[in-house]
Amino acid sequence: MYQFKLLRKDPSSGARLGRICTTHGEVNTPVFMPVATQGTVKSLIPETVQNLGAEMILANTYHLYLRPGYEIVKKLGGLHKFMNWGAPILTDSGGFQVYSLGALRKISDDGVIFKSHIDGSKHFISPELAIEIQEALGSDIMMCLDECTAYPASFREAEKSLALTLNWARRSKAIKKNNEQALFGIIQGGIYPDLRLRAVEDISKNIGFDGYAIGGLSVGEPKEEMLSIASLTTPLLPDDRPRYLMGVGTPEDIVTCVDYGIDMFDCVIPTRCARHGLLFTNHEKVVIKHAQHRDDDSPLDGTCDCYTCRNYSRAYLRHLYMAKEILAMVLNTIHNVRYFMHLMERIRAAIRDGKYREFKNSFLTDPNTAISQQTSFE
Amino acid sequence: MYQFKLLRKDPSSGARLGRICTTHGEVNTPVFMPVATQGTVKSLIPETVQNLGAEMILANTYHLYLRPGYEIVKKLGGLHKFMNWGAPILTDSGGFQVYSLGALRKISDDGVIFKSHIDGSKHFISPELAIEIQEALGSDIMMCLDECTAYPASFREAEKSLALTLNWARRSKAIKKNNEQALFGIIQGGIYPDLRLRAVEDISKNIGFDGYAIGGLSVGEPKEEMLSIASLTTPLLPDDRPRYLMGVGTPEDIVTCVDYGIDMFDCVIPTRCARHGLLFTNHEKVVIKHAQHRDDDSPLDGTCDCYTCRNYSRAYLRHLYMAKEILAMVLNTIHNVRYFMHLMERIRAAIRDGKYREFKNSFLTDPNTAISQQTSFE
Numbered sequence: 147m148y149q150f151k152l153l154r155k156d157p158s159s160g161a162r163l164g165r166i167c168t169t170h171g172e173v174n175t176p177v178f179m180p181v182a183t184q185g186t187v188k189s190l191i192p193e194t195v196q197n198l199g200a201e202m203i204l205a206n207t208y209h210l211y212l213r214p215g216y217e218i219v220k221k222l223g224g225l226h227k228f229m230n231w232g233a234p235i236l237t238d239s240g241g242f243q244v245y246s247l248g249a250l251r252k253i254s255d256d257g258v259i260f261k262s263h264i265d266g267s268k269h270f271i272s273p274e275l276a277i278e279i280q281e282a283l284g285s286d287i288m289m290c291l292d293e294c295t296a297y298p299a300s301f302r303e304a305e306k307s308l309a310l311t312l313n314w315a316r317r318s319k320a321i322k323k324n325n326e327q328a329l330f331g332i333i334q335g336g337i338y339p340d341l342r343l344r345a346v347e348d349i350s351k352n353i354g355f356d357g358y359a360i361g362g363l364s365v366g367e368p369k370e371e372m373l374s375i376a377s378l379t380t381p382l383l384p385d386d387r388p389r390y391l392m393g394v395g396t397p398e399d400i401v402t403c404v405d406y407g408i409d410m411f412d413c414v415i416p417t418r419c420a421r422h423g424l425l426f427t428n429h430e431k432v433v434i435k436h437a438q439h440r441d442d443d444s445p446l447d448g449t450c451d452c453y454t455c456r457n458y459s460r461a462y463l464r465h466l467y468m469a470k471e472i473l474a475m476v477l478n479t480i481h482n483v484r485y486f487m488h489l490m491e492r493i494r495a496a497i498r499d500g501k502y503r504e505f506k507n508s509f510l511t512d513p514n515t516a517i518s519q520q521t522s523f524e
Numbered sequence: 525m526y527q528f529k530l531l532r533k534d535p536s537s538g539a540r541l542g543r544i545c546t547t548h549g550e551v552n553t554p555v556f557m558p559v560a561t562q563g564t565v566k567s568l569i570p571e572t573v574q575n576l577g578a579e580m581i582l583a584n585t586y587h588l589y590l591r592p593g594y595e596i597v598k599k600l601g602g603l604h605k606f607m608n609w610g611a612p613i614l615t616d617s618g619g620f621q622v623y624s625l626g627a628l629r630k631i632s633d634d635g636v637i638f639k640s641h642i643d644g645s646k647h648f649i650s651p652e653l654a655i656e657i658q659e660a661l662g663s664d665i666m667m668c669l670d671e672c673t674a675y676p677a678s679f680r681e682a683e684k685s686l687a688l689t690l691n692w693a694r695r696s697k698a699i700k701k702n703n704e705q706a707l708f709g710i711i712q713g714g715i716y717p718d719l720r721l722r723a724v725e726d727i728s729k730n731i732g733f734d735g736y737a738i739g740g741l742s743v744g745e746p747k748e749e750m751l752s753i754a755s756l757t758t759p760l761l762p763d764d765r766p767r768y769l770m771g772v773g774t775p776e777d778i779v780t781c782v783d784y785g786i787d788m789f790d791c792v793i794p795t796r797c798a799r800h801g802l803l804f805t806n807h808e809k810v811v812i813k814h815a816q817h818r819d820d821d822s823p824l825d826g827t828c829d830c831y832t833c834r835n836y837s838r839a840y841l842r843h844l845y846m847a848k849e850i851l852a853m854v855l856n857t858i859h860n861v862r863y864f865m866h867l868m869e870r871i872r873a874a875i876r877d878g879k880y881r882e883f884k885n886s887f888l889t890d891p892n893t894a895i896s897q898q899t900s901f902e
């Protein structure tokens with residue numbers, strides 16, 4: 147049975163320590179969920195993902211709906227069994243992926259008609275079907291189908307879009323059959339505080355869900371807008387439910403938004419950057435293809451406890467990357483995921499110690515962090 | 525120190541049980557060496573390769589010479605340390621890769637001038653440099669630079685080519701400095717028994733090496749020619765040295781050639797086929813993309829003890845393959861390498877039991893094997 151325990155509120159900030167309990171195990175919050183888009187955290191076996199410290203992963207309903215199909219996953223015993231992952235899984239609703247299709251989708255009150263990015267075939271997803279799919283997948287936390295408000299959008303556009311999301315949220319809750327699986331509502335409203343406030347009122351007070359996500363951010367708006375909306379919206383959400391900032395983000399964004407009271411994050415940054423040879427360390431961001439690593443015998447990060455840092459030199463990692471070896475992606479992903487998991491461990495420890503604000507300030511003003519924020523990876 | 529122990533000769537066939545001892549550990553023969561072309565068995569961490577039962581791997585001098593460069597590998601402590609593989613390594617001489625470059629190479633008495641397949645840069649490798657490179661890499665077994673005789677080639681062409689290989693073999697042995705590393709000679713001679721005989725005489729009696737390889741096969745000649753030359757040449761080689769059939773092969777070829785007295789094999793078949801979704805099992809060869817596996821809950825091979833077969837359905841493996849997921853290559857490679865390692869275990873057990881001929885006949889006449897031989901993978 148799903149349950150959220152708020153264990154501690156940091157006296158120095160808005161940060162919270164909590165625990166999500168599911169039938170597949172417990173998740174300590176603040177949590178970062180590595181993304182398993184198509185039913186695999188790209189390049190890693192699930193045992194490795196778990197050993198790196200991941201307690202919950204995110205899988206994409208849109209992708210699994212198209213391939214292999216949710217009936218197949220259901221027939222094979224659900225997503226946990228299918229992908230050999232015994233711990234909790236959160237599935238998104240597919241709303242964001244469909245939004246990303248741009249011209250390939252058409253939204254009505256009923257739902258979304260869209261064309262598959264794989265073969266152009268036409269599909270229709272309604273709020274009801276999104277729940278049916280996620281119930282078939284058997285995830286521990288499901289998300290309501292929402293409309294991700296575009297950026298930029300006028301107040302009127304954002305208001306209209308929000309009305310749809312609120313309507314869909316009602317329908318999602320009404321259709322949900324299963325008490326084993328939690329259902330989260332999503333707060334939309336674009337960059338308009340009034341709309342965000344209206345969304346919180348309706349989603350959390352009038353309807354009520356097992357947890358609340360802030361959606362529609364990181365879709366092109368300036369970083370300050372994102373942080374401003376997140377900081378404004380988070381404290382309005384009920385204390386006794388987890389708060390999930392969808393699709394965020396960089397280490398700096400995570401550290402910042404934990405202070406607002408966010409409990410859950412997901413992002414493709416660690417895994418996607420790893421595949422492109424962009425590596426996070428406690429001292430710098432490393433672009434592994436750079437010639438300076440050519441004969442560098444040192445590990446990526448001498449302070450990191452991951453398998454990659456314990457066993458391989460930067461020179462070897464550069465060689466694998468330049469030679470386009472699959473193992474480059476495996477070893478880089480191991481490191482980046484571990485970096486994010488270790489960051490979450492540090493965040494939770496700081497909250498436990500009641501010193502989160504201090505941790506945050508130190509992390510964000512660290513000259514290495516500051517340098518890394520200015521350095522583009524490309 | 526390198527040593528070969530011939531432990532047992534099968535009374536029913538030409539098969540032999542042996543052990544190669546190196547400073548990096550022991551290798552039970554007959555052995556199959558997975559190929560680590562660029563210093564990695566593609567997609568796998570070395571611990572996985574070892575857990576699958578691999579006792580020795582093969583790395584390609586040509587590839588490592590071009591990238592990252594042998595001086596860099598040497599500076600970083602040699603290939604074992606560079607790639608985190610503690611067990612024995614055999615390096616080829618680069619001769620076969622250079623041969624494969626076709627129009628991009630020019631051979632003289634001195635050595636080979638060739639253009640890099642990566643950037644077109646011009647390079648020269650002599651027999652002496654091939655040894656210097658392999659000494660820098662620090663492999664346990666080095667190979668002499670040879671000229672792979674083309675197929676087809678006239679007797680005169682093959683004779684001329686062989687003369688070069690014999691000359692280079694002398695120069696290779698003369699330049700070798702290091703007693704920690706073994707050096708193998710290569711028997712060329714095309715499809716001409718007289719030339720193969722002459723090569724054996726010169727390479728094994730007049731010069732003498734730590735082991736002997738049969739080269740120049742599997743280069744386009746009909747399978748019967750390959751088997752005929754291998755069966756004719758192998759018994760001529762000295763009993764007290766390992767015999768290595770380079771670049772072979774399929775499970776059927778391996779089972780056949782062990783009967784001739786071959787002790788060592790290498791081939792990209794298990795790893796390359798895996799990446800293309802072509803999987804060996806004890807019952808059939810599986811093309812994982814086929815629609816029949818779409819919702820098949822059964823493992824690839826219910827009798828296989830590998831990680832992939834213990835944890836994943838054919839449906840999941842098909843999904844990963846169709847979705848072009850990196851994990852498809854990882855899981856498929858684990859299975860195929862394990863299939864080959866298990867085959868070698870069965871081969872060694874049959875020799876130990878003195879029943880190799882029986883094993884071979886049963887393996888080759890098994891209706892499943894027979895079916896698989898007729899079935900093209902494509």
